[in-house]
Amino acid sequence: MYLYLSVAFGLLAISAVQSSSSNGGGFNLRPFRINLSSGVSRMLNFVNNTQLPGGPEYLGASAGIPLDTLKSLRAEWLTRFDWDKEQLAINAFNHFTAEVEGLTIHFIHEKSRTPNAIPLILIHGWPGSFLEFLPVIDPLLQNSKTSTDTPITFDIIIPSLPGYAFSSAPPQNWTIDDTARVYNTLMTDVLGYSEYATHGTDWGSFVAYSLYGNFNGSVRASHFCFLPFSPQSPTELAALNVSLSPxxxxxxxxxxxxxxxxxxxxxxxxxxxxxxxxxxxxxxVGQLAWIGQKFLNWSDPRAGTPPSVLDHNEILKSVSLYYLTKSLVSSMYIYFQNPEALKTVYSKAQTDAPMLFSGFKYNPGFWPPALVAQVGNLVLYRNHDFGGHFAGIDNPPALIKDLREIGTYWA
Structure with a gap:
């Protein structure tokens, strides 16, 4: 399916590149193809030669990734994981790079066949990447309807955050707002969209919220699975007269x-x-332990069973991308450069654009509707009892369905 749709939409994407280049934005917009195969043999050799403790485990999962789990993932990496196969599937999508404010920004750009499709930028966080949105691309490109029977389809743009995968590392003192500004330039000046919608999770929600509040002339709807506001304690919620369902x-x-x-x-x-x-x-193997533990702990315990596609292979694909692109260190800079990004005081963004929110049972952050309504023009709130922090792979159908609701409020 990925390959078929890539061929179908490839000419449209290439046309977009040619159009943007001919308009002279000076962004050096060009197609990009992933080729990391040369590093795979060395990576797997390291994996094979890494020694792990052989004795019993004395501490449970609360102490971090269990040793037996790490050993199992390592064995799958060596015996069943196939980077070249994964890379072929990833390259079935249309990848590009552009130069914005001195940064190389890598992104996927897939265009719907529908002329009035809503441009939608999907923004990941850590330890995610553009990979976590691959399962939702094809369905969102298709003509569908919202719950109110409004026709809906999207153009999909998925950038890699600065310092992640194929996007260059940010300079010193680079902030969330800087990334938002670059992404707005990407959407409006590089790709030519005068208005667009956003989706953000993890650090991507911080960027998406900055776009939502600071670029309200171009951002006309935003969907979130996470917020850049500190969750409230039960005592704080009680003081707000917020009652909770089970x-x-x-x-x-x-x-x-x-x-x-x-x-x-x-x-x-x-x-x-x-x-x-x-x-x-x-x-x-160290990256597998550090990153893999987050995927395991922040996802639904039923991960890897439908509707989730977050199995061990998905974790190994993500860790391989981090290792082969040598981006682990630079991916962490967003934490160091934005130590106060998680706000403790709730305030509403200065925009009338609709805000939509999706909760997932095993997401480590929780915001009831009353809190979400304090920070934006909340028009839709859905809470799902399956899924976790990585909704695009932990419960793709729910995320797809909720994102389509943007069409109900798009004006």
Whole structure:
């Protein structure tokens, strides 16, 4: 399906490149093809020669990734994982790079056949990448309808954050707002969209919220699975007279547990990204432990069973991308450069653009509707009892369905 649609839309994407280039934006917009195969043999050789403890485990999963799980993932990496096969599927989409404010920005750009399709930029976080949105691309390109029978289809743009995958590392003192400004330039000046919608998760929600509040002339709708505001405690919610359903009460408890015992990685990456980053830079099994644990802990325990596609192969693909692109250290800079990005005081963005929000049961952050409504023009809130932090691979059908609701409020 990926390959078929890539051929169908490839000419449209190439036409977009030619059109943008001929308009003279000076952004050096060009097609891009991924070719990381030359590094795979060395990577797997390191994986094969890495020694892991052979004794029993004395601590449970609360101490980090279990040793048996890491051993199992390592064995799959060596025996079943096929980077060349994954790379072929990834390259079935149309990739590009552009130069904006001195940064090389890598992105996927897939155009619908529908002339009035809504441009939608999907923004990932850490330890995600553009990979986590691949399962939703093809369905969102197709003609469909919202819950109110409004016709809907999208043009899809998926950039790699600065310092991630094939996007160049950001300079010193680079902020979330800087990335948002570059992305707005990408959408409006490079690709020629006067208006567009956004989706953000994890750090991508910080960028998307900056776009939502600061570029309200071009951003006309935003969907979120995460927010750049600190979740509230049960006491704080009670003070706001917020009552919770059983599902919400579970999510609130998970968020509080994460806040008390799950943020060690954040402290390390916010204060000493070079220490952990350089320690793991040329250690694929180390990156597997550091990144893989987040995928395992922040996803639905049923991950890998439908509708989830977040299986071990997906984790290995993501870790391979980080290792082969040598981007682990630079991906952590966003923490160090934005230590105060998570706001503790709720304030509403200065825009009338509709805001949509999707909650997922095992996402480590939780915001009930009353909180989301404090920060934007909330028009739709949905909460799902399947899925976690990486909705694009943990529950793609739900994310697709919710994103389509943008069409109900697009004006």
């Amino acid at each position: 599902l919400e009460a579970y999510e609130e408890q998970e968020a509080m547990t994460f806040d008390s015992s799950g943020i060690g990685y954040t402290i390390e990456q916010s204060t000493e990204p070079n220490t952990i980053g350089l320690a793991l830079y040329d250690n694929p």
